[in-house]
Amino acid sequence: MSKPNAFYAQSGGVTAVINTSACGLIETARQHKDKIGKIYAGRNGIIGALTEELIDTSKESKRDIAALRHTPGGAFGSCRHKLKGLDENRAEYERLIDVFKAHNIRYFFYNGGGDSQDTSYKVSQIAQTLGYPLSCIGIPKTVDNDLPIIDNCPGFGSVAKYVAVSIREAAFDVASMAKTSTKIFVLEVMGRHAGWIAAAGGLACEKKGDAPHIILFPEIIFDETKFLKRVEQSVKKHGYCVIVVSEGLKNKAGKFLAEAGGRDAFGHAQLGGVAPIIAQLCKDKLGHKYHWAVADYLQRSARHIASKTDVDQAYALGKAAVKLALKGQNAVMPIIERKSNKPYRWGIGVAKLADVANVEKMMPRSYISRNGFAITDACREYLQPLIAGEDYPPYKKGLPQYVVLKNIAVPKKLKKRFVVG
């Protein structure tokens, strides 16, 4: 019988470094050809497994796989498709096992956030129930930094760096313009429920008076009066006011200030557009000229300004996932453990998927200042190492050189077609 193969898929919102984990995983697996046959990737995440649309990564050159390390986005396609509970949709789970059996897949690597690790966990359960030997290993990923147990999530450090760098740069611009023109600058950042990304903007403030002058966290109910008072204080003192606002900012009624209306496949509201609301408020109530920016996908795809810490960790996690699988582990996820702050040292540990699935790590209240508009020293100490170091991609003709893989399909073996509901 041929060597068992591995399946790898990317899930949910992609990041600047999810491909870095893929790179770590594939490069490491290729070093263990005695134990792992081929590495198949799911085309568009778990959907690729359900529809038997597998990509044969062995067709990719060593050079192209290496280039994944510095390529943003999800090289094999990702998806927002949450598998329902085992009882509700057993057919999907059984189909996965059928596909794995057909392609002799014994290793299941799932690279995603909390929702995705719930899937990984359920896949490991169904495999056990059906008596199919499968090593299920989750690989953490999410710009939201909201996975439990793990010290920080790969993908987050690079967004954090992008936001901190961008807010510092924009602040230099606004400071120059404030005398006769723009006095208010608002940058909207991601983070539905947890203010980790907004908090990262606070890193740009290294001494009193530095921007951002106000951070609006999703954790803190928006208080218009208190906010406007603080804006005015900043304008009086510094001549301008730079604001970071989380897309997840809520009012007293618990409603998002910017509810775009749509909902994604996970049932999450699609947000965007709180920055212009906050900016306009400053104009209407205080009369100040404003500018605002919405970073949206730019922040999570900004591989050009990725954090070296983030890149190193993302790679290490992909590598660790293979090592865990080779040790016969199941239903686990490699995690980043912080060993010390000064100097920053980290290592790789292991968490059980059962403990990770569907648990959201909120930002501790102690990371937000008492007035609710800034980060604390404890938060800074936590965040700072995560944006440390630069890891520039190669450039040609002024543009970063990212790889597009060949993504050659593995011939289908099952007669039954499967339609994803």
Added chain:
Amino acid sequence: MSKPNAFYAQSGGVTAVINTSACGLIETARQHKDKIGKIYAGRNGIIGALTEELIDTSKESKRDIAALRHTPGGAFGSCRHKLKGLDENRAEYERLIDVFKAHNIRYFFYNGGGDSQDTSYKVSQIAQTLGYPLSCIGIPKTVDNDLPIIDNCPGFGSVAKYVAVSIREAAFDVASMAKTSTKIFVLEVMGRHAGWIAAAGGLACEKKGDAPHIILFPEIIFDETKFLKRVEQSVKKHGYCVIVVSEGLKNKAGKFLAEAGGRDAFGHAQLGGVAPIIAQLCKDKLGHKYHWAVADYLQRSARHIASKTDVDQAYALGKAAVKLALKGQNAVMPIIERKSNKPYRWGIGVAKLADVANVEKMMPRSYISRNGFAITDACREYLQPLIAGEDYPPYKKGLPQYVVLKNIAVPKKLKKRFVVG
């Protein structure tokens, strides 16, 4: 009598490299202490000259002046204050001359765009009229790339690089998500009347199918039907559609699609927010999930991804301005001249301020594809060298290290205070 002093001011919207020109100017002037005494900078641009709020740059260390080379924004403060015609507001011009006389200023360097070079020109005229010996030298700057005669404007190359890099990165993200989620991504960029910045997004497309799939130029009247048809074509063919839209996009009635209502001191409409309009249109008419981003100030302050060509040229222009002044030139502006495309070679020439003032250089129609949604090869050939090369700032703790100058005031000499109207 002491050596004549120089005055330098930054005007209008700042850029990632206007300080680079200041650096070139100050470093060069410091090498000519036999001819140039002190370099005074206007605090908040020309307003600093009117109110006699001068900054003594000789108080800044060599190291801090060198750091201007990699610091975005306007280190001395800029302003949006257009001097009226000589006949309308002679008092302002005479006040300038009074301040220059009081501080023995014989060199006037004005770093700005078209409006600002109009001011430079008028200052040279009034000096002549009043018989005051003043060497007036303009230094070009504008992200809009709309100055005449000069091949390209410093500040533009770095915005162009930012936009091209960002759209490429976001496209990698959208491509990964398109199967089950986001199919439309819209990036709004600056450029009121000329589509230079929007065109720069087109550089990310190096082969057929690459993003951006659609560019919406201010030069091309927005045709909803034609646009939606093209979006649908792109979604069908590639699975997604990436769009760059200029803030200056207009409808058939000649109205900006996103008119924010406000107007700046130059009487220009304050724009922003066409991206969500375009995105929503794709949702309403075609049913696709979208994401959008508005880069706003992030694009023009993004020193972290500045173009090396741009940095080198901005520095050279600051340097050239001093050389022109030392040669006794007046009412001129150093310009960038393109010597060849392959390899790209450039040099410094000279233009008369009279020919530069208030003339807008539009993008040639031949730079936009016949269908109006892309750039042509001629455009690519023009733009590509301008984004070439990287020039990274130094980092500490994960953040770029930008300088904040001491900006020590020169003691006032005039009894009369001047209130800027």
